[in-house]
Amino acid sequence: MVLEATMICIDNSEWMRNGDYSPSRFQAQADAVNLICGAKTQSNPENTVGVLIMAGKGVRVLVTPTSDLGKILACMHGLEVGGEMNLAAGIQVAQLALKHRQNKKQQQRIIVFAGSPVKHEKKMLEMIGRKLKKNSVALDIVNFGEDDEEKTEKLESLLAAVNNNDTSHIVHVPAGPNALSDVLISTPIFTGDGEGGSGFAAAAAAAAAGGVSGYDFGVDPNLDPELALALRVSMEEERARQEAAAKKAAEDTSKQGGEQQAGSQEASSQDATMTERASASTSEAENKTTDLMDDENALLQQALAMSMDEPAVGHDVKDTDMSEASVDDPELALALQLSVADSTKDQASQSEVLADQSAVSDILASLPGVDLNDPSIKDLLASMQNKSELQKKNDDKSSNEEKK
Amino acid sequence: MACLHDHSCEDHDCSSDWSLYKHIDLDKVSALNEATTGTVKSVFKAWEHRLNTSGEHLESNEGDPELLVFIPFTSDVKIKSISIVGGADGTSPSKMRAFINRDGIDFSDAQSMQAIQEWDLAENMQGVLEYQTRYSKFQSVGNITLHFPDNFGGDTTKIHYIGLKGEATQLKRDVVATIVYELMPNPSDHKTRAETGGGFSHVE
Numbered sequence: 001m002v003l004e005a006t007m008i009c010i011d012n013s014e015w016m017r018n019g020d021y022s023p024s025r026f027q028a029q030a031d032a033v034n035l036i037c038g039a040k041t042q043s044n045p046e047n048t049v050g051v052l053i054m055a056g057k058g059v060r061v062l063v064t065p066t067s068d069l070g071k072i073l074a075c076m077h078g079l080e081v082g083g084e085m086n087l088a089a090g091i092q093v094a095q096l097a098l099k100h101r102q103n104k105k106q107q108q109r110i111i112v113f114a115g116s117p118v119k120h121e122k123k124m125l126e127m128i129g130r131k132l133k134k135n136s137v138a139l140d141i142v143n144f145g146e147d148d149e150e151k152t153e154k155l156e157s158l159l160a161a162v163n164n165n166d167t168s169h170i171v172h173v174p175a176g177p178n179a180l181s182d183v184l185i186s187t188p189i190f191t192g193d194g195e196g197g198s199g200f201a202a203a204a205a206a207a208a209a210g211g212v213s214g215y216d217f218g219v220d221p222n223l224d225p226e227l228a229l230a231l232r233v234s235m236e237e238e239r240a241r242q243e244a245a246a247k248k249a250a251e252d253t254s255k256q257g258g259e260q261q262a263g264s265q266e267a268s269s270q271d272a273t274m275t276e277r278a279s280a281s282t283s284e285a286e287n288k289t290t291d292l293m294d295d296e297n298a299l300l301q302q303a304l305a306m307s308m309d310e311p312a313v314g315h316d317v318k319d320t321d322m323s324e325a326s327v328d329d330p331e332l333a334l335a336l337q338l339s340v341a342d343s344t345k346d347q348a349s350q351s352e353v354l355a356d357q358s359a360v361s362d363i364l365a366s367l368p369g370v371d372l373n374d375p376s377i378k379d380l381l382a383s384m385q386n387k388s389e390l391q392k393k394n395d396d397k398s399s400n401e402e403k404k
Numbered sequence: 405m406a407c408l409h410d411h412s413c414e415d416h417d418c419s420s421d422w423s424l425y426k427h428i429d430l431d432k433v434s435a436l437n438e439a440t441t442g443t444v445k446s447v448f449k450a451w452e453h454r455l456n457t458s459g460e461h462l463e464s465n466e467g468d469p470e471l472l473v474f475i476p477f478t479s480d481v482k483i484k485s486i487s488i489v490g491g492a493d494g495t496s497p498s499k500m501r502a503f504i505n506r507d508g509i510d511f512s513d514a515q516s517m518q519a520i521q522e523w524d525l526a527e528n529m530q531g532v533l534e535y536q537t538r539y540s541k542f543q544s545v546g547n548i549t550l551h552f553p554d555n556f557g558g559d560t561t562k563i564h565y566i567g568l569k570g571e572a573t574q575l576k577r578d579v580v581a582t583i584v585y586e587l588m589p590n591p592s593d594h595k596t597r598a599e600t601g602g603g604f605s606h607v608e
Contacts, residue, residue, distance in 0.1 A: 134465065165441060
């Protein structure tokens with residue numbers, strides 16, 4: 001998408017009548033010029049292209065830099081072949097034409113088609129090259145047609161003098177079955193300086209090569225952009241979904257190990273871990289569901305243990321299993337315990353619990369209007385304790401009697 | 405280190421005077437005949453860093469000492485003086501020519517056009533010399549082009565720092581934003597206050 005003004009220098013000398021490029025050198029050149037103009041104007045709508053001829057009666061500008069493709073194509077029509085090419089003058093006139101371009105923001109570029117032998121000295125070409133470089137004009141050279149050592153050498157030295165950071169290029173096109181334009185399409189002359197090429201160039205290159213393998217999904221984005229886009233988007237979504245699934249699976253396995261350990265720890269630490277988990281931003285919902293599931297598991301185990309009459313189950317686990325609030329409220333815990341004890345255990349344990357004076361006094365203290373220091377309350381407590389002792393004695397007696 | 409001002413630099417902070425570099429539109433700064441594209445932006449920095457030769461600097465191509473630097477500003481400025489710190493061993497520029505508010509000057513233009521002001525530079529290794537401008541001509545500068553045609557005999561020309569002293573106004577140059585061109589102007593389309601009651605209405 002570089003903003004560029006380009007001048008194309010055409011060789012219409014006698015050497016262009018030759019038919020070694022089909023249909024003739026001149027025709028092949030004209031096709032290439034048309035293709036270049038199209039590519040330039042398409043890559044950036046503000047690009048301008050101009051054309052001049054180097055041979056014939058003399059160097060002549062056919063069209064000054066314009067973005068109107070029709071004008072350019074029209075001027076190529078009806079050109080006459082003849083005379084000798086004047087490379088140096090051609091390049092200098094092209095430089096002048098670019099200097100007077102309307103939009104000074106455009107980068108300057110000259111594309112030269114050198115088909116006939118070069119009659120200038122190497123030194124002169126190098127001087128021209130340096131002048132171009134000084135005025136930051138880039139130069140692309142298409143070396144085709146006549147092939148001799150001297151010409152190649154001179155053109156290479158010209159390129160070396162102009163080249164500034166690889167903005168200028170030279171392409172050697174030998175005569176052969178491939179058309180001149182086809183060979184040029186894959187060169188940096190078409191694809192621009194390291195930009196990866198315009199869509200035009202890429203599509204044209206693929207069409208010329210005859211293969212479809214260049215595209216990701218077997219669909220030419222130029223031919224069917226919507227389908228290509230849809231395929232690409234669905235591929236992205238699938239990839240994203242798979243990544244998310246993989247991530248979740250990894251998280252779950254790590255979470256599972258952590259959860260079981262937490263379940264067996266004491267209430268406080270479990271509380272801490274629960275709050276930690278609660279504060280974790282991502283996948284909190286997942287955490288909650290797994291927590292609940294573990295809580296249910298623990299409850300189940302608890303119920304099993306109780307039914308098997310295991311007294312060894314600790315207070316802590318009971319507390320947390322019942323509810324989150326239970327840890328903070330020992331009275332509530334006791335009450336719950338009592339209720340649990342009611343449903344599963346026999347009277348002996350109940351009396352034991354009742355005999356747990358400290359717990360009882362705690363409960364009584366929490367009742368409104370009850371003052372532990374009140375003598376009547378104290379008497380009541382004492383009587384309860386006696387009662388339980390009496391009950392114990394009775395039980396022992398009865399069991400003894402039964403034994404007897 | 406002595407300053408060209410008639411005071412010593414320790415008392416007065418020179419760097420605030422040389423702050424026009426902040427008003428330079430750095431993206432649009434360009435140079436012709438620079439060896440590496442883009443290095444021209446490194447010469448616009450604060451006064452304190454003017455002698456800092458370790459970073460990037462502007463250098464011309466081998467064997468060609470000419471340099472052309474185009475400096476656009478983000479708003480119109482008034483330039484009082486210019487300071488240049490060049491390179492050692494004859495790579496300092498020896499002459500400077502300035503052009504105001506001209507776009508797209510290249511070397512042939514620069515050589516043929518009359519500059520708005522020209523200076524003979526001295527080798528300014530310590531960065532203490534400043535070159536005053538004819539202030540009346542530098543009153544509303546939207547962009548300035550500096551042409552350095554020659555140096556002190558070195559193979560290339562090196563510039564480490566270009567400092568500009570002056571004031572920035574907040575105005576932009578008069579860019580006419582909307583012009584309506586009429587193919588067939590019709591005076592009756594442009595009725596003015598004096599239209600009713602006969603008489604000619606003049607289109608302003």
